[in-house]
Amino acid sequence: MxxxxxxxxxxxxxxxxxxxxxxxxxxxxxxxxxxxxxxxxxxxxxxxxxxxxxxxxxxxxxxxxxxxxxxxxxxxxxxxxxxxxxxxxxxxxxxxxxxxxxxxxNVDRRMPNLQFYLGQRASSPDGIYIEDFHNNWYGDYSKLERVHSYIQWLFPLQERGMNYQAKELTKKEIEAFLEDETAKKRLVKSYKLMLDFYGIQLSNDTTGEVRRANNWRDRFDNMDRNTHNNLRITRILKCLGTLGFPHYQAPLVRFFLEETLVKGNLYNVKESVLNYFISAVIVQQQRKELVEYAYKLYEVKHQFVVPKKTKSTFREGTFPRNKNPIDLKPDLKQNGIYSDDSDDNTTSHQSVSLC
Structure with a gap:
């Protein structure tokens, strides 16, 4: 007993x-x-x-x-x-x-994204280290298009993505990432890798200015055919704003506004630029300027839709200050001016599950 x-x-x-x-x-x-x-x-x-x-x-x-x-x-x-x-x-x-x-x-094992960027662990489920991505995947467009489990490791967020084996960013991890220069430099290399995939080139590492790459025609066609890349770009923008490169966001969004609204390219990317890319910009003043710039370029101005995240910036008045201002006060919505405040999943930025 x-x-x-x-x-x-x-x-x-x-x-x-x-x-x-x-x-x-x-x-x-x-x-x-x-x-x-x-x-x-x-x-x-x-x-x-x-x-x-x-x-x-x-x-x-x-x-x-x-x-x-x-x-x-x-x-x-x-x-x-x-x-x-x-x-x-x-x-x-x-x-x-x-x-x-x-x-x-050794970095805390509860910081898997930082570990990955410091080369201390591989991505999952692919089992690839960050240096291997930069050295072996750069320019391999078929692999970058076909594989869907790497983007969550290259550009982690505080929200769940399509790869259930990837880990969400934590506040402590973000703080540690922002203090680590090696991780930040490698994040820029990841950004350049994806820009090349989209036919874009980072022309100024300091300001974040971008321009067309030599292969832009072929890569733009690929973006138009494979619209899941719109979700990837939204993730990239949000990650840049979270991990120390908010000044990289607005130049990329402005580039897409010019390509879609001025030059008539990327027809299947246009709606994502207006509804999601602008909203991903973390600096409020930059979001406001991008909306004003988009409105200036938009052909049918009475159909212009103000991104939900940016609408609050204009609540006290009108924009832009020109001959055809748009009044965003709620009681004037019947004049044909719309905002994406609806709960419809096709317009709400919050409802999109990022790639």
Whole structure:
């Protein structure tokens, strides 16, 4: 009876131990790479799970216990601060030099997007590191068009995207990203990679000014055919505003306004420019100027739709200050002037699930 009582008391600790082992095993880079390879194999999900639970998990857990138990307490697994430690540092002496080095050189595992941009982890499920994207994917237009799981890693946001294995940005992660020059420089390289894909070139790294690239005709045709790129561009704009490059937003939006409203290109991008690209600009004054610029270029002015996020900037008066001002006060909407305040999913920027 006493044995049963002791076992019952120890059971919660045993369950907690195995839960911790499973979590630590999943954080192991070798196991992660193997799991990515296993997912690429053509076998049933049930078989994959069985292989994981019956073979990989027990072997890896046993290796961690045998190799990392402290010598003075061979059966005890000690807790340390996971904020700083590697996947197997829980079983190390917290005062060791190796643990101190890991605490200094490694980013918190709760910051996966920053880890990715510092080259400390690969994207998921593709298993590609940031330098590989920049070196091997630049100019590979078919791959950039066909694959849909990389954009959430290159341009992370605080909202969920189509890749469920990508992680949302947190406030602490944004703060850490803004202080890391290496991550920010690599974000600019990611931006240039996607601009090239769209037939655009960053002409000034300081101001964010852009212009047509030499291959713009072919790339513009691709944008017109594949309208999911409109969602990608919205994500890129929002990411730039979040991670330290808000001055890059307005020049890109202005470029698209000129291409769509003045030069008559990108017919299938035009509505996204007016309804979503402008609204993604984080600086209020720049949004206002872009709306005024768009209205100036718009042919049928009485049909102009003011982006929802920008409408509040004009509530106290009219814009633009010319011969045909638009009064945005609610009681004058019957004059044929519209704003996208409706809850319709086709016009509400909030309702779009970004690529």
């Amino acid at each position: 006493s044995m049963a009582i002791q076992t019952g008391r120890a059971l919660p600790a045993i369950v907690k131990l195995f839960a911790e082992l499973r979590r630590k095993c999943r954080m192991c880079p070798r196991v992660e790479r193997f799991w990515l390879w296993l997912n690429g194999c053509y076998c049933s999900t049930l078989l994959k799970r069985a292989f994981w639970r019956l073979i990989i998990l027990p072997i890896h857990a046993w290796r961690l216990i045998i190799q990392n138990c402290p010598p003075d307490h061979p059966g005890l697994i000690q807790d340390t601060n996971d904020y700083y430690c590697e996947y197997d540092s829980t079983w190390e002496d917290p005062t060791s030099e190796e643990t101190s080095r890991k605490r200094t050189n």
